[in-house]
Amino acid sequence: MSAPFMSLYRCCQRSALLVVSRRSLSSSSVSPPPLHTRILLYLTQRFYDVEMLQSWMSLRRWKGVQKRNSFYGYAQQQYGSDIAAAYYILNMKGGFRFVGQSDWFSADRRGKFNWAFMDHKNTPLEEVNMNYTGINYRGLENLEGQKTLRTLSLRGCPEVDDWFLARLHMFQDSLEELDISHCPRITTGGLAALRNLKGLKRLDVSSLPEISSPGVVIILLEEMLPKCDVTANGYDHNLREES
Amino acid sequence: MSTWRGLHVNLRKAHGLFTVSSRHTWKYGHLTLCKSLSTGRALRNDFFKDLEAQLAAARQKALDALPGSGWSPVEMNRGLPPERTDVVIVGGGVIGWSVAYWIKQKEKRRGGVNVVVVEKDPTYSQASTVLSAGGIRQQFSLPENICLSLASAEFMKNINEHLHVLNEDPVDLQFNQSGYLFLANEEVAHIMEENYKTQRTAGAKVSLLSATQLKEKFPWINTEGVALASYGLENEGWFDPWTLLQAFKRKALSMGVVQCLGEVTDFKYTSNIARNAQGDQVAQRRVRSVKVQVSNSLEFQPIECALVVNAAGAFSGTVAAMLGIPLPVEPRKRYIYVVNCPDGPGLDTPFLIDYSGVWFRREGLGGNYIAGTSPEEALEPDTSNLEVDHQFFEEKVWPHLASRVPALEKLKVTSSWAGFYDYNTFDQNGIIGLHPLINNMFFATGFSGHGLQHSPAVGRAVAELIMEGDFTSLNLSNLGFRRILQQEPMLERNIV
Numbered sequence: 019m020s021a022p023f024m025s026l027y028r029c030c031q032r033s034a035l036l037v038v039s040r041r042s043l044s045s046s047s048v049s050p051p052p053l054h055t056r057i058l059l060y061l062t063q064r065f066y067d068v069e070m071l072q073s074w075m076s077l078r079r080w081k082g083v084q085k086r087n088s089f090y091g092y093a094q095q096q097y098g099s100d101i102a103a104a105y106y107i108l109n110m111k112g113g114f115r116f117v118g119q120s121d122w123f124s125a126d127r128r129g130k131f132n133w134a135f136m137d138h139k140n141t142p143l144e145e146v147n148m149n150y151t152g153i154n155y156r157g158l159e160n161l162e163g164q165k166t167l168r169t170l171s172l173r174g175c176p177e178v179d180d181w182f183l184a185r186l187h188m189f190q191d192s193l194e195e196l197d198i199s200h201c202p203r204i205t206t207g208g209l210a211a212l213r214n215l216k217g218l219k220r221l222d223v224s225s226l227p228e229i230s231s232p233g234v235v236i237i238l239l240e241e242m243l244p245k246c247d248v249t250a251n252g253y254d255h256n257l258r259e260e261s
Numbered sequence: 262m263s264t265w266r267g268l269h270v271n272l273r274k275a276h277g278l279f280t281v282s283s284r285h286t287w288k289y290g291h292l293t294l295c296k297s298l299s300t301g302r303a304l305r306n307d308f309f310k311d312l313e314a315q316l317a318a319a320r321q322k323a324l325d326a327l328p329g330s331g332w333s334p335v336e337m338n339r340g341l342p343p344e345r346t347d348v349v350i351v352g353g354g355v356i357g358w359s360v361a362y363w364i365k366q367k368e369k370r371r372g373g374v375n376v377v378v379v380e381k382d383p384t385y386s387q388a389s390t391v392l393s394a395g396g397i398r399q400q401f402s403l404p405e406n407i408c409l410s411l412a413s414a415e416f417m418k419n420i421n422e423h424l425h426v427l428n429e430d431p432v433d434l435q436f437n438q439s440g441y442l443f444l445a446n447e448e449v450a451h452i453m454e455e456n457y458k459t460q461r462t463a464g465a466k467v468s469l470l471s472a473t474q475l476k477e478k479f480p481w482i483n484t485e486g487v488a489l490a491s492y493g494l495e496n497e498g499w500f501d502p503w504t505l506l507q508a509f510k511r512k513a514l515s516m517g518v519v520q521c522l523g524e525v526t527d528f529k530y531t532s533n534i535a536r537n538a539q540g541d542q543v544a545q546r547r548v549r550s551v552k553v554q555v556s557n558s559l560e561f562q563p564i565e566c567a568l569v570v571n572a573a574g575a576f577s578g579t580v581a582a583m584l585g586i587p588l589p590v591e592p593r594k595r596y597i598y599v600v601n602c603p604d605g606p607g608l609d610t611p612f613l614i615d616y617s618g619v620w621f622r623r624e625g626l627g628g629n630y631i632a633g634t635s636p637e638e639a640l641e642p643d644t645s646n647l648e649v650d651h652q653f654f655e656e657k658v659w660p661h662l663a664s665r666v667p668a669l670e671k672l673k674v675t676s677s678w679a680g681f682y683d684y685n686t687f688d689q690n691g692i693i694g695l696h697p698l699i700n701n702m703f704f705a706t707g708f709s710g711h712g713l714q715h716s717p718a719v720g721r722a723v724a725e726l727i728m729e730g731d732f733t734s735l736n737l738s739n740l741g742f743r744r745i746l747q748q749e750p751m752l753e754r755n756i757v
Binding site: 062072155181184187206207208234235239241 | 418419422425427428433435436437438439440466494495496498607608609626627
């Protein structure tokens with residue numbers, strides 16, 4: 019082989035080696051993020067416009083949440099606050115039970131629901147199940163008129179935060195059961211707001227990731243709500259420091 | 262010889278350009294060796310190359326020195342603020358940074374408005390913002406103050422949509438949703454009732470409690486002498502002031518606000534003589550530039566500017582005095598004591614304010630509380646330093662505290678600090694807006710202890726004044742400077 023070709027060959031070999039070594043350095047035990055995130059990340063490091071795009075996207079996401087939780091004023095005017103609340107719950111893919119009835123109305127996975135609830139005008143709600151929905155403090159306004167609400171379940175709601183808990187004082191006379199387990203945004207400061215719920219009999223605060231010292235907090239919570247049965251699973255109460 | 266040759270081959274191989282057999286290497290290798298040893302030609306080459314680069318540099322310098330470019334023959338100091346800008350904000354406390362953020366938020370085009378924030382204390386060791394108790398409440402008597410608090414609470418609810426910076430951690434205010442509890446005796450109960458009506462009309466969620474209801478709700482309170490209590494249900498509590506300040510600062514900096522560490526020592530202004538309705542002559546002033554003394558240095562820099570925002574908090578009176586304007590804002594020292602009491606009230610402890618003026622709130626979960634009170638007008642402490650008077654706690658705070666909450670009788674003071682209020686001696690309310698006699702100085706000061714909780718809404722209001730010419734979201738024209746010139750105080754009808 020002639021000299022220049024050999025040199026070219028060598029060069030190629032070396033660069034190939036470099037590529038390989040770089041790959042081996044960058045790969046770690048953590049599984050890489052999905053492709054589109056990686057592409058966005060790559061682009062962010064090079065262009066400011068992508069930052070703009072990203073912040074615009076997060077703004078849009080937030081606006082979407084706010085829009086879904088907007089006040090159902092028209093429905094309330096036309097059909098009364100109970101039907102509006104029921105309609106809101108079904109739109110959020112939740113479920114509920116009217117006072118004095120045994121069957122539940124709930125939306126299926128696709129968000130489809132039975133419109134038969136429209137027949138129950140001026141019947142307040144008794145139990146509401148909003149597990150794994152996008153309800154936030156703004157959407158709670160739709161439930162404001164429910165003076166007989168006894169059970170509210172909010173398991174795993176990503177938008178339920180401390181401000182939401184502070185607004186629960188609107189059910190202070192009626193609410194007996196509350197489930198706020200697995201809500202990722204609830205902190206200790208928000209749990210202090212539950213003091214307004216005098217009639218609470220059962221409270222589930224399992225697996226709240228943002229609570230820093232769950233042992234103390236749960237004791238204080240039980241002290242604050244002496245008549246209430248507090249369930250708190252999913253915490254590691256070991257005194258040992260984790261290494 | 263062979264070793265020499267071998268070495269040479271190795272060198273060539275390491276060089277990695279040619280792979281020829283060793284027999285040929287000698288010839289070319291020898292030649293190249295000679296080449297690299299003879300330095301004369303290379304030098305000449307370098308000289309010409311250098312010359313070209315130098316000529317290019319000289320050409321660039323000449324271009325830079327032409328009028329219209331920012332180059333100057335004197336070496337620039339990097340710590341100095343820019344020579345000219347659009348808005349100078351005096352005071353980098355929470356109000357100042359909030360105004361900066363909102364101005365940038367409202368600009369039509371990115372980088373459309375240049376904002377410089379001048380802060381004299383980069384560690385915030387004496388700043389009122391971080392030395393405050395950090396509470397937010399709606400229980401005021403003036404509708405303006407109630408609306409300011411409601412708007413600020415709304416801002417804090419969505420703080421991560423407002424102040425989130427990309428690729429940074431979200432803001433965690435550590436907000437405690439614990440509410441405020443005001444206690445009133447017989448004499449002031451009617452004022453509390455009136456305030457309650459105003460607050461409900463403005464949209465605040467407040468409830469009134471009788472003494473029996475109070476005892477039922479908070480068994481640890483001694484209700485002796487209490488006729489009525491008002492208790493906030495929503496949007497009230499306390500948070501970490503430092504986090505809010507840093508969040509505003511981080512966001513504003515990310516949007517292109519320039520921070521400048523230094524102290525404003527002088528203003529350059531022009532004045533026009535005008536006549537008022539009575540025919541008296543008044544001087545109308547206009548600030549042209551702000552002189553900033555750089556901290557830890559003898560250097561200073563005049564900043565030419567179009568607008569000045571006076572957000573210097575407790576020291577805004579000094580700033581206004583440089584323009585010859587009397588501003589009824591002065592620093593007042595307030596003590597905050599940290600007490601420990603393991604048997605004290607628990608998680609449901611509100612921010613309690615007694616009619617004697619003593620307040621206390623929970624701090625963390627370990628049985629710690631912070632407490633304080635405002636001294637009487639005649640006994641205001643010296644404001645030259647931030648030293649704490651422990652006698653004051655023994656005499657003025659503890660007796661009231663222990664009689665109101667018997668559990669706190671056996672407390673232990675573990676720590677204490679003092680901070681400044683930007684105390685408005687005229688009517689203890691904020692001054693927001695333009696001074697009638699200075700064309701381009703906006704005031705956002707004199708909040709007398711409510712500055713931190715009103716900061717998001719006040720920043721927005723001042724930015725509206727600057728960018729849109731008028732208040733658009735909240736009408737705060739009653740809190741303007743006019744009331745001071747016309748001697749019409751807007752007093753809070755406080756029960757304390």
